[in-house]
Amino acid sequence: MNQRWLLLAVALFGLVVPNNMFLSAxxxxxxxxxxxxxxxxASSFMLDAFLAMGVLAYLFAVRxxxxxxxxxxxxxxxxxxxxxxxxxxxxxxxxxxxxxxx
Numbered sequence: 001m002n003q004r005w006l007l008l009a010v011a012l013f014g015l016v017v018p019n020n021m022f023l024s025a026x027x028x029x030x031x032x033x034x035x036x037x038x039x040x041x042a043s044s045f046m047l048d049a050f051l052a053m054g055v056l057a058y059l060f061a062v063r064x065x066x067x068x069x070x071x072x073x074x075x076x077x078x079x080x081x082x083x084x085x086x087x088x089x090x091x092x093x094x095x096x097x098x099x100x101x102x
Contacts, residue, residue, distance in 0.1 A: 015084040
């Protein structure tokens with residue numbers, strides 16, 4: 001399997017599985033996301049994910065991996081999480097690079 005298609009498969013898995021788990025918990029929990037602020041484990045995980053997103057966005061701004069700009073990585077991260085955004089952002093940039101080379 002080509003590495004680019006593996007990135008796309010991981011991105012789709014990251015969009016479907018973790019996000020469905022989140023949406024299911026959010027929709028079926030009577031407190032919604034209100035309990036997250038009181039859960040130390042969830043708060044620390046969210047802080048870690050936001051810090052990782054910021055560091056990666058900074059690195060993509062300083063050393064771009066392709067023509068797609070760094071702010072698209074932040075948008076993708078907010079829409080689908082890191083398991084979705086990182087492989088999809090990498091795939092989008094490698095897709096453009098491969099298209100230009102042909």
